[in-house]
Structures are given as C-alpha cells and as structure tokens.
Amino acid sequence: MAERQIGQLSFTDGLVNEAARANAPLQRMAELVDWPAVEALLGGLRSGSMGAPGYPSLALFKALLLQQWYGLSDPGLEEALLDRLSFRRFLGLSLSEPVPDHSTLWRFREQLAKSGLAERAFDLITAQIEKSGFVxxxxxxxxxxxxxxxxxxxxxxxxxxxxxxxxxxxxxxxxxxxxxxxxxxxxxxxxxxxxxxxxxxxxxxxxxxxxxxxxxxxxxxxxxxxxxxxxxxxxxxxxxxxxxxxxxxxxxxxxxxxxxxxxxxxxxxxxxxxxxxxxxxxxxxxxxxxxxxxxxxxxxxxxxxxxLLRNATAFQLAAAAINLQRWARMAPQTT
Structure with missing residues (x-):
C-alpha cells in the first residue's frame, strides 16, 4: 500500500503554530526520542501496492501513544485529533490534512499485535532512554x-x-x-x-x-x-x-x-x-x-x-507511554 505524505505545512499552519500555546510534555517527547529509528522499525507495517495511500506507521504509532497518555477510546482519539492542534503537531499532520479514523487506528493496532512490533518498539524506546544515562x-x-x-x-x-x-x-x-x-x-x-x-x-x-x-x-x-x-x-x-x-x-x-x-x-x-x-x-x-x-x-x-495478543500489545504500548512520560518529565534539560 502506498503511503501518504504528511507534514507539508501551509502559511496558515505557520501562523497558528506561532500563536498557539505548545503542549510542553509532547514537545519534550518529540525532542528526546529518536523517532526516525522508530519509523524504520515500523515502516513495513504499511507496505503494499493496493488501496488508497495509508498513513505513515510512525504517525499511527504516535497516535496510539496519545491514546495511552490521555485515556481515549479509538473514536475519542479520532475526535481529539480533529480538535487538538498539539495532537496534530505531535503526529506531523497539517491543519488541512485528514486525520486517521477509528477503524484505521484499530487496524494498525491489530497489525502491531500480529507482527510483534509493539514489544520491539518498547525495547527500542527503552534502549534510547537507557543510552541517555537516565537509567x-x-x-x-x-x-x-x-x-x-x-x-x-x-x-x-x-x-x-x-x-x-x-x-x-x-x-x-x-x-x-x-x-x-x-x-x-x-x-x-x-x-x-x-x-x-x-x-x-x-x-x-x-x-x-x-x-x-x-x-x-x-x-x-x-x-x-x-x-x-x-x-x-x-x-x-x-x-x-x-x-x-x-x-x-x-x-x-x-x-x-x-x-x-x-x-x-x-x-x-x-x-x-x-x-x-x-x-x-x-x-x-x-x-x-x-x-x-x-x-x-x-x-x-x-x-x-x-x-492474550491484543492485551499484551496494549500493555506494551502503555509501558512505552509510561517510560516516555517519566523520561520527559524527569530527564534534565540540555542547553
């Protein structure tokens, strides 16, 4: 499946981003994590040649992390992505781009479960935290x-x-x-x-x-x-x-x-x-x-x-979210 290109910001996005108040925890996590490494791990999940272009795996994975941090259902997450600028910014979505719907989020979570990549993503993020010296x-x-x-x-x-x-x-x-x-x-x-x-x-x-x-x-x-x-x-x-x-x-x-x-x-x-x-x-x-x-x-x-598989995946996502939140809150700021 082809992958849609996201993150092409318009002039309006620039004005809104300057005027809007940043979500400090999300901004901190966006800076701390080596997201390209996570993207490389998850990239194969959206591969294929049939159907409409899919959302990048990294954007969907970040959406599932938001779901953990804010206690949202799949429909609730879809609604929040439509409504909250900080969520869009964290995913890399511009104001003009459509957000993934709840069925897309569900299917991606199913792919994570069947592939075993949720646990590998947890391991990768935890390894980054350990490498930083925080552990x-x-x-x-x-x-x-x-x-x-x-x-x-x-x-x-x-x-x-x-x-x-x-x-x-x-x-x-x-x-x-x-x-x-x-x-x-x-x-x-x-x-x-x-x-x-x-x-x-x-x-x-x-x-x-x-x-x-x-x-x-x-x-x-x-x-x-x-x-x-x-x-x-x-x-x-x-x-x-x-x-x-x-x-x-x-x-x-x-x-x-x-x-x-x-x-x-x-x-x-x-x-x-x-x-x-x-x-x-x-x-x-x-x-x-x-x-x-x-x-x-x-x-x-x-x-x-x-x-077991679905619940294990949810647990792995929750553990990754807990680790990221603690790292962003407690790790010393670098100047």
Whole structure:
C-alpha cells in the first residue's frame, strides 16, 4: 500500500503554530526520542501496492501513544485529533490534512499485535532512554500483578468435571468461549480469572526495563529470569521468586541477591532471614505504585480486549507511554 505524505505545512499552519500555546510534555517527547529509528522499525507495517495511500506507521504509532497518555477510546482519539492542534503537531499532520479514523487506528493496532512490533518498539524506546544515562541500573524490582479478563468468568459445563491435582473445583477449570486465552489462578485462597502482567523496573528511575504479559495461571517465577536485565547491581523481588537456581544464577552473573526468602517445607525462617525480608520488603515496595498507575490511570483494572495478543500489545504500548512520560518529565534539560 502506498503511503501518504504528511507534514507539508501551509502559511496558515505557520501562523497558528506561532500563536498557539505548545503542549510542553509532547514537545519534550518529540525532542528526546529518536523517532526516525522508530519509523524504520515500523515502516513495513504499511507496505503494499493496493488501496488508497495509508498513513505513515510512525504517525499511527504516535497516535496510539496519545491514546495511552490521555485515556481515549479509538473514536475519542479520532475526535481529539480533529480538535487538538498539539495532537496534530505531535503526529506531523497539517491543519488541512485528514486525520486517521477509528477503524484505521484499530487496524494498525491489530497489525502491531500480529507482527510483534509493539514489544520491539518498547525495547527500542527503552534502549534510547537507557543510552541517555537516565537509567542508573543500581537495582531492578521484579513483580507481577493480576488483571481481570474483559469477559465474566465462565460457568462450569453440564456434567461432572473432575478437580485438578490441586483440588480446584470444576468451575475453575473451565475456559471462557469468549476469551479462551484467559485462565484461572488462586491468590490468598481466592480464585481469579484473567491475565497477569510482569515487570522488571529500574530502582531509581522507575523506568520499566523488561515486561511480559501472560495468562493468570502462569506462575510468577516462570518468567522471572527474563525480567532480569543482567547489568543491574541487585535484583529485588518477593518470596514468590525465591529459588536455589535463581540465587545461583544471580551469583554467576555477579548480581546481588535481593529476593525475599520463604519458609521451606521442613524448616521455618530464622531470625536473621525474617529481618532481611523486612528490609527487602521496603526496598521492593516502589514497584507497587507502578501497578496502581497502570490500572487506575492507564485502564488496566480490567483487560481491555479479548485475547492474550491484543492485551499484551496494549500493555506494551502503555509501558512505552509510561517510560516516555517519566523520561520527559524527569530527564534534565540540555542547553
């Protein structure tokens, strides 16, 4: 598909840009990020020879970031792009150019999900932030949080269903026909149906350096090693991540072990281990506000879509938006 050319400003655009008040956060992000590198990564998404010229991938990707920052639906984003000069300026659209409609935005997000480029874009942006020196790498906080499915939990089918090895009742084994990727898990003696988001966050900058999104039944420790960056001084985590293999791996990598200890099957923790856990609990606590931010501000109190792939893409976009916003707000200005 041919790609339309955007950003050819008219005399009127120049007058309006001079008179209008700039959106400082968006302007700062436009200056900080190496957008041509992001454009090169995403360029193939709009390739093809049939149909009307499509919008540049970079403009659509920026639109999805705006959607994350301002909590907009696809139709709401379309309306905001029509109405807000700062949004047009961020995308590179002139006043005379049409904006992408909500169906175009949806299709582009679907392309991101199927191609896996949302995660690669997150990695690229995070690498730029790290290269700037904003990430100090003194420690990584790893943790996970549950996300309810967009659909209601399924009811057990007709007829008996045997419990699983853990003794879970039949209804907890059933998958939803409306969201077959969502699964059950148990936390604090309560059953939960949905997904789980996993992060590895830098201790000082609060930048998300690693992430994953899985069905709720995936144990925290399964993806833990992928959340360790390898260049941090110490890794902080709660008891769910404690294992002899992980301690040995951290030692081999030259990374200090900040994982809380849990009681063994045959022995209780000693006084020193209990005190150590209390200290580490305080050190790893800053990761909790991140999950509160993702859920309350970025709309992940409940999964946005049906299916693992779509929700994972939304999570990757949200994480990229959070990192960019924090970088733009906290990074020192250069003169």
């Amino acid at each position: 100090l790498k003194r420690g990584t906080l790893i943790d996970a949080s549950l996300v309810r499915s967009a659909v209601n939990p399924p009811e057990p089918p007709d007829g008996p269903v045997p419990p699983d090895a853990d003794g879970r009742p039949a209804s907890k084994l059933v998958k939803s026909p409306h969201d077959p990727d969502a699964t059950w898990t148990r936390k604090e003696n309560k059953y939960f149906f949905g997904y789980k988001m996993h992060v590895g966050m830098d201790q000082d900058s609060r930048i998300i350096r690693r992430l994953d999104f899985t069905p709720a039944s995936v144990n925290d420790t399964v993806v833990a090693d992928a959340l360790i960056c390898g260049d941090e001084a110490i890794v902080y985590a709660d008891k769910a991540y404690d294992s002899h293999a992980r301690r040995a791996r951290l030692k081999e990598m030259g990374i200090r072990d900040g994982i809380m200890r849990r009681n063994g099957r045959w022995h209780r923790l000693g006084t020193w281990a209990v005190r150590r856990n209390a200290v580490l609990r305080h050190r790893r606590a800053p990761v909790e506000p991140l999950f509160a931010l993702i859920k309350r501000v970025y709309g992940f109190a409940r999964a946005r879509y049906r299916g």
